[in-house]
Amino acid sequence: MATTPLHGTTTGTAETGPPPARSVLRDTAFLRLWAGTTASGLATWALPFVLGLAVLHRELGAAALGLVLAARTAGFLAAVAVGGVLADRHSRRAVVLxxxxxxxxxxxxxxxxLGRSLILMTLAAALAGAGQGACRPAFQALTAETVAADRRQQANAAMTMAVRTSTLAGPTLTALLAAFVDAGTLLLGIGLLWLVAALLPGRPAAPRPAEASPAPAGPVAPAPAPRASLRAEFVDGIREARRHPWFLAGLGALTAVIALGYSATGVALPLVSRDRYGTEWVLAAAMTAYTVGALGGALVTARRRPRSEGWSALAGLALYGFAPLSLMLPVHPAVVIAAYVVAGIGIELFNVPWFTATQREVAPDKLARVSSLDFLLSYGLAPLGLALMAPAIGVFGVTPVLAVCAGACFLVPAAAALVPTARHFGRAPGPRAD
Known part of the structure; x- marks a missing residue:
């Protein structure tokens, strides 16, 4: 969740406004960026799946798989903050490359x-994670450079739809390929996907707003100011994030839902599917339903323009609480599947406005750093939540843990909605500067 995470203006009281005059899908620069982002997302998703296939084929042990995936996560967390600073300091396109x-x-x-050196695999996984982490904030900032403000919500919806489609179709495609090639060949295919992500996106047609105006000419050019350290520039990004109370509140809500709600269901769903329903199909159906719901949510947000976009997004995030709630109760499997559809819809009702609002409200020259803070906290705490969830269930039982996590999913976004500027994720509706 993880894998894995927006609006224009409206008039009157309607929930929807007029669509953009020109579809973002007709923009060649965006389509190249979209294809590169999709390739990176598919490669990111595919790596743990392919390594899991290697375990099934006895080319990799279960303990070794855990070590390799842990190294990838460590590389991601180490690089995402650095990548955000570099993407604000240098060309975002170069950082993606x-x-x-x-x-x-x-x-x-x-x-x-694979099958030869666990040390080499661990180091390579850390490098893979570092590449994934560094490109995430750069892609986020590059979207804001490539797409005009009035079409960014549509662009972000298209991005998330591509990710969800990959998640839905990826396992079937990979399983089919695995029938003909081994895990090592599939890993080489992941490398080709990363090459597409590196080479396909083009440079934005316009410079960044902060770079658009040259320094005034004078008789003596002033000496350039010394470059601040990476740490100082990242701290500057934190200051920028603190200027936006809605961002801090939304990030806190997102982190709580991922670290508690998503982690709880990730551990509890297989147990409930096995122990209560006696079959694995509930697990598979619920995960598929979540992805289908997310696709539907992305379609809705591509055109939806609620007047109170922040409240609407936070309400969507809170819908994830129905997933752990459905696992608490002895209900028909159809209720669990429906709850996961609702959770999937809700997560995209949040994600797309969240990304768009960040691109709109945050200072352009600090956007990548603020985005890296988003990924660092929301995704960084997810492994900790997963690590603690199984022992908590062992001590307190499935139902009490799910009850606490469902309550957090409902209450933390509600509390975030009370923060000033959270109603609109920034300024109130009206003309907005890019």
């Missing part, structure tokens, strides 16, 4: 180490 190339190089190293 070099970070994706790093992940592409890691893929054949993983294939080389």
């Amino acid at each position: 070099w970070s994706a190339l790093a992940a592409a190089v890691a893929a054949p190293l993983l294939a080389l180490g």
Whole structure:
């Protein structure tokens, strides 16, 4: 969740406003960026799946799989903050290029180490995670550079639809390929996806707003100011985030839902599917329903313009609480599946406005750093939540843990909605500066 995470103006009281005059899907620059982002998302998703296939084929042990995935997560967390600073300091396109190339190089190293060297695989996984982490905030900021403000919600919806479609179709495609090629070859295929992510996106047609105006000419050019350290520039990004109370509140709500709600259902759903219903199909159906719901939510947000976009988004985020709630009760499996559809819809009702509002409200020269803070907290705490959830269930039982996590999913977004500026994720509806 993780894998894995917006609006224009309206008039009157209607929930929807007029669509953009020109579809973002007709923009060649965006389509190239969309294809590159999709390739990176598919490669990110595919790596743990392919490594899982290697375990099934006895090319990798279960303990070794845990070590390799942990190294990838560590690489991601170490690089996401640095990547945000570099994407604000240098060309976002260049950061995408070099970070994706790093992940592409890691893929054949993983294939080389498979069944031969766990040390090589661990180091390669850390490099892959670093490439993934560094490119995430750069892609987010590059979207704001490539797409005009009035079409960013549509662009972000298209991005998330591509990710969800990959999640839905990816397992079937990978399983089919695995019938003909081994895990090492699939790892090389992941490297090719990263090459697409590195090379396909083009440069934005216009410079960043902060770079658009040259320094005034004078008789003596002033000496350039010394470059601040990476740490100082990241702290500057934190200051920018603190200027937006809605962002801090929304990030806190998102982190709580991922670390508690998503982690609880990730551990409890397989147990409930096995122990209560006696079959694995409930697990598979619920996860598929969640992805289908997310696709539907992305379609809705591509055109939907609620007047109180922040409240609407936070209400969507709170809908995830129905997933752990359905696992608490002895209900028909159809109720569990319906709850996961609702949770999937809700997560995209939040994600798309959240990304768009961040691109709109945050200072353009600090956007990548603020985005990296988003990924660092929301995704960084997810492994901790997963690590603690199983022991908590062992001590307190499934139902009490799910009850606490469902309550957090409902209450924390509601509390975030009370924060000033949360109603509109920034300024009130009306003409907005890019």
